[in-house]
Amino acid sequence: FPVAPEKEDEGKNINLVETYLQNFYNLQKDHRPHLRQGGKNHLAEKLKEMQEFFGLQVTGKPDRDTLEMMNKPRCGVPDVEQYV
């Protein structure tokens, strides 16, 4: 059965999620930390978009299935927006 992620894993997971959504779902890289809190909802929206695309349960949360999907080797072209 799934084991609850350790604290360290959580940090790693957040990085994975943000990088994945920046690479493939056009999540803007906002470099102003205080916006990061506000950005979290935006991140949840992007996460839902990714979960919908892959037919996962749309939770807006980086659950186990979502992280598993993000760890799969894949093409570098984004799943949404124009790749220029």
Added chain:
Amino acid sequence: FTPGNPKWKKNNLTYRIVNYTTKMRQTDVDEAIQKALKVWSSVTPLTFQKTEDKIADIMISFAYRDHNDNSPFDGPNGLLAHAFQPGEGLGGDVHLDEEETWTKDGRGYNLFIVVAHELGHSLGLSHSNDPGALMYPNYAYTDPKEFLLPQDDIDGIQAIYGQSDDAVQPTGPTTPQVCDPNLTFDAITTLRGEMIFFKGRYMLRKHPERSETELNFISLFWPNLPSGIQAAYENIERDEVLLFKEDKYWVIRGYDIVRGYPKPIYRLGFPKTVKRVNAAYNDETTGKTYFFVADRYWRYDENKKSMDHGYPRKIIHDFGKIGRVDAAFQKDGYVYFFHKTTQFQFDPRAKRIVSHMKSISWFNC
């Protein structure tokens, strides 16, 4: 489709292999790329001419990390390759991460599969959310010898460039939909408490504790297995699953294929007249395995490792009107026979059919 619907304004395109990976022989790289181009040329009016020196429409190269296109690679795994939509300059070009283990088989990453996918982008396609499509974003190995361009990709590319000039229009496989009432199965088995339903190159995996059903390529777990498995059963006592296709069978112990397989089914005692097995199940209480072939069935004694005398017998005599058996498995003392979209629940103690359901009844539709 890629936003803005970019497409090449001409059908006769050129390509050039700018450099080669060190992981494969150059002739194997050439062959993989030619086969990948043919995937698209065989379903559209497009043609691809190789050029050695001048600038081609599609420039194919292997690159490391940051390679000056604002999209750096990330070393082994992760990002495998990318390509650019039709257009001048970078447009149409395919970049492959040189730090991947490129191969021409199931090890590492199959170059043919990845290049075929990236060429879809070079021609104007975006990603598909059909898990069976070539344009699905995640890597999934398929034996190149068995590869057929799925219908989802054919529909996409023909919407951009039109149909091929062939008299007979090519069609491709579709991805099974779990709750499709017309879904039938090639074979079904239990596997360490889960249920595995085989359909073409796919397996639907149902864990009793999870509501969703997982759809995977058979090759994801067993790259050396063919698609189109025809029969399967689990011998729980031996922790083995036996898989059958045509006159051969494989043994999986735990989750790994046992070395030395496939072997001829005749080793199990079938006569040479039997060319394939339609379905099988193992009765864990008696240790007997039942094999269904056309309208007859054999019974195999797992302890004696031989077929019981007095077989084959007519299916209808001992199991009733269940027709040709596509797939069968035993669970919780009942045997479930699948015939097209119908499933019969058979009680071996009462020796009669006690209920029948739709074939997709296990999937919480």
